Amino acid sequence: MLEVTGLKKIYETTGREAVGDLTFQLDAGELACVVGPSGCGKTTLLRCIAGLLAPTAGTIRVAGRPVTGPPDDMAVVFQEYGRSLFPWMTVQQNVELPLKEKKLPKARRAELIAESLVAVGLDDVPRSYPWQLSGGMQQRVAIARALAYEPQVLLMDEPFAAVDAQTRAELEDLVLRIWQRLGTTTLFITHDIDEAIYLGRRVIVLSSSPTVVVEDIKVDLPPERDQLTTRALHRFTELRGHVYAQIQRAKDAR
Amino acid sequence: MTVIEDAPAPGAGRRASGAKGFGRTLLRVLGLPVLLIAGWWVFSVWSESFYVPTPPRIAQAFAETWFSRRLFDDALPSVARLLAGYALATVLGVGLGVPIGLSVRLRAAAEPVLEFFRAIPPPVLVPLIMLLAGIDNGMKILVIVSGCVWPILLNTVEGVRALDEMLSDTCRVYGVRGWSRLRHLVLRGASPQIMAGLRQALSIGIILMVISEMFASSSGLGFTIVLFQRGFAIPEMWSGILLLGLLGFGLSMLFRMLERRVLSWHWSHRA
Amino acid sequence: MTASRGSRTGRSGSVMTRSAKLGHGLAGLACLLAVMEAVPRLGVVDPRFLPPASEILGALAAEVRTAALWTALGETIGGWALGLAIAFLTAVLIGVVIEVVPGLRAASHSTIEFLRPIPSVALIPLATLLFGASLGSTLLLVVYAAFWQVLIQVMYGVADVDTVADDTARSYGLSRWSRIRYVVWPTALPYIMTGLRLAAAVAFILTITAELVIGSPGLGLEIQLAQSSGAVATMYALVVLAGLIGIVVNLAVRMLERRVLAWHPSVRGEVTS
Numbered sequence: 001m002l003e004v005t006g007l008k009k010i011y012e013t014t015g016r017e018a019v020g021d022l023t024f025q026l027d028a029g030e031l032a033c034v035v036g037p038s039g040c041g042k043t044t045l046l047r048c049i050a051g052l053l054a055p056t057a058g059t060i061r062v063a064g065r066p067v068t069g070p071p072d073d074m075a076v077v078f079q080e081y082g083r084s085l086f087p088w089m090t091v092q093q094n095v096e097l098p099l100k101e102k103k104l105p106k107a108r109r110a111e112l113i114a115e116s117l118v119a120v121g122l123d124d125v126p127r128s129y130p131w132q133l134s135g136g137m138q139q140r141v142a143i144a145r146a147l148a149y150e151p152q153v154l155l156m157d158e159p160f161a162a163v164d165a166q167t168r169a170e171l172e173d174l175v176l177r178i179w180q181r182l183g184t185t186t187l188f189i190t191h192d193i194d195e196a197i198y199l200g201r202r203v204i205v206l207s208s209s210p211t212v213v214v215e216d217i218k219v220d221l222p223p224e225r226d227q228l229t230t231r232a233l234h235r236f237t238e239l240r241g242h243v244y245a246q247i248q249r250a251k252d253a254r
Numbered sequence: 255m256t257v258i259e260d261a262p263a264p265g266a267g268r269r270a271s272g273a274k275g276f277g278r279t280l281l282r283v284l285g286l287p288v289l290l291i292a293g294w295w296v297f298s299v300w301s302e303s304f305y306v307p308t309p310p311r312i313a314q315a316f317a318e319t320w321f322s323r324r325l326f327d328d329a330l331p332s333v334a335r336l337l338a339g340y341a342l343a344t345v346l347g348v349g350l351g352v353p354i355g356l357s358v359r360l361r362a363a364a365e366p367v368l369e370f371f372r373a374i375p376p377p378v379l380v381p382l383i384m385l386l387a388g389i390d391n392g393m394k395i396l397v398i399v400s401g402c403v404w405p406i407l408l409n410t411v412e413g414v415r416a417l418d419e420m421l422s423d424t425c426r427v428y429g430v431r432g433w434s435r436l437r438h439l440v441l442r443g444a445s446p447q448i449m450a451g452l453r454q455a456l457s458i459g460i461i462l463m464v465i466s467e468m469f470a471s472s473s474g475l476g477f478t479i480v481l482f483q484r485g486f487a488i489p490e491m492w493s494g495i496l497l498l499g500l501l502g503f504g505l506s507m508l509f510r511m512l513e514r515r516v517l518s519w520h521w522s523h524r525a
Numbered sequence: 526m527t528a529s530r531g532s533r534t535g536r537s538g539s540v541m542t543r544s545a546k547l548g549h550g551l552a553g554l555a556c557l558l559a560v561m562e563a564v565p566r567l568g569v570v571d572p573r574f575l576p577p578a579s580e581i582l583g584a585l586a587a588e589v590r591t592a593a594l595w596t597a598l599g600e601t602i603g604g605w606a607l608g609l610a611i612a613f614l615t616a617v618l619i620g621v622v623i624e625v626v627p628g629l630r631a632a633s634h635s636t637i638e639f640l641r642p643i644p645s646v647a648l649i650p651l652a653t654l655l656f657g658a659s660l661g662s663t664l665l666l667v668v669y670a671a672f673w674q675v676l677i678q679v680m681y682g683v684a685d686v687d688t689v690a691d692d693t694a695r696s697y698g699l700s701r702w703s704r705i706r707y708v709v710w711p712t713a714l715p716y717i718m719t720g721l722r723l724a725a726a727v728a729f730i731l732t733i734t735a736e737l738v739i740g741s742p743g744l745g746l747e748i749q750l751a752q753s754s755g756a757v758a759t760m761y762a763l764v765v766l767a768g769l770i771g772i773v774v775n776l777a778v779r780m781l782e783r784r785v786l787a788w789h790p791s792v793r794g795e796v797t798s
Contacts, residue, residue: 050696052692052695070695070696075696075697076692076696076697078692083687084690086690086707086708086711088711088714097699098697098699101697101698282631282632282634286633286636287639359549362546366551366553367553367554369772369775372771373770373774374764374768375729375733377745378745378748378763380737381737381748382764384752386570386574457644460646461730464644464649465646465737468738479647488654491654495647498644498647499640499643499644502643503643506641
């Protein structure tokens, strides 16, 4: 569903090589997490996949079609919810805008908005403005907007880095529930190892920039995840230690 | 102006230089102006209008008119009056604005009065102050002060009022008070607003400089330009307009340099 | 100059009830009136040059009852509004075009930076020559002065589009026109309103200036006539009136700003100038 082949990105202005030679792929319905040391070009990778940044070399394919601009069947949830939600639009308008752009009929739009707001547990505030909501609720709106778009691939760029720990746990479970129900192919970028293992069926560990894939780990935890029991599993701790060591090695290798 | 001159200036110059791009830069900077002047030239030759002299004729008039005694008799005294009035207004505006901004009661009492004074269009003060102070240098400076002081004063009040509470508390905790608090917290914290006020005041000051001389005077830039216009000395009139333009441009450049120095922390902090 | 974005930090000591604030404000005004009354009466300033406040207000009351004043007022407001409207529309149009067409911003930068600080009063002799004492003169000065205020703000505003907001719009496949309509325009709107507010104030100053100096019909001319005919109290009354109109102009633009920008942080908290 999502294929990244030999991706390389050198910023022309600074000459900095952000992404070295990156290859991985996601099958349809997979949920994979990408972790790496801070400043490892995660954001560059995301912007390339989202079609917002042209790679220097390599190709990205979504559902078989090469990415040249933002693909039609992909939705992105950014870390900065405060800047990604339009403050001059209500919650409902924010969710509706991309649907309008897709030229969906009004009735269908209303249906999608209602469904997605229910899915994120925000069906009671459609007329509020984003800035009237808490950070966690704002990020839920951004997720609802992504869901209503009915994407084949969902990209999430450290979506919970800016919310508090409790909200973060709730939102992680929300993402899992939605993914289990809809089976959308999801690429979740994070710097938090625990989060990556808790959410992902696969964890892709990146090196420092210029970024390459250090290891692609299959997470062999039971499919039903739970904040308390999953995180208490011995295997969870093992995986965490392993990924942590990989990242440390990736850092020191430079 | 004087109270905030010790600003640290961490070179915020972010000019991307490159010899190969020089030609392109030159084209970008001079392209449109050259086109516009050429357009003017063509128009003035084509229309042969009495009111639209050719650029060389204006340049000649400019040199003849302003590189002469007029520079010392008319232009420089005008600028000196402007700067004197502006400096006085700054001292007055900041000096009064700080206590008013710091006191809730004083502010509540003074605000409607100040808003009223600011709302009076400054040019109407010219006939009024002429009546009170006669027709001399003092009157012209007074006119400039009376117009410039309001934006400075009101912006200072606003800037002092909106000081960051966190910084205020920090100063309290560490026992920073008195003169040091005024200098390091109040004036620095309010300086973005104060500079905004000073910028508004500068353009008002130039307006008043010109008008006060047009109204009742026998010298000065404003007077001279009106004299040319009444005498239908058209190229000379244009040269006067050009000089005023250059003056406005030069002062605004100077102001920008000052602002960059004083507020460098502000821009990098927000970036 | 620029409309600030993001949350404002808390302000110190603005704990005062509305009525207390009003009370203080009225007391302040009363003080001003008392001083204005006392200074000439006590002979500090010759009452021929500064009549007592009561006399000024009396003259104002008398003036308000004359038809000539209302005609002059109409002319002033008309010139102001027309000039402001012309300047606003052309500036928004040109500003958006400059920002949207690639390369135009860079090419026009030097010209704009040079033309902008030219004081519009420099055009007074030209206006006199071209239009004489008429509405045309007023419009020339007003439009020139107000145009730059709006243009600069439009350009700031369009350049201030948030990168994440723009990424979001692009990643959801919004077309160029949709991005202008849903992202660029709302982003620029607070700046444009700031520009309108600044332009409205400048336009009013220049309207009065044109009337006062060139003699175009309106309130400024009335002030000039009152001064030259020695009707001192009337002159003061008209100056007060000009101040009051200035306040009304300010309030009107701010109300408009509030309505248009209900979602904007600066309005959500408190409007500052």
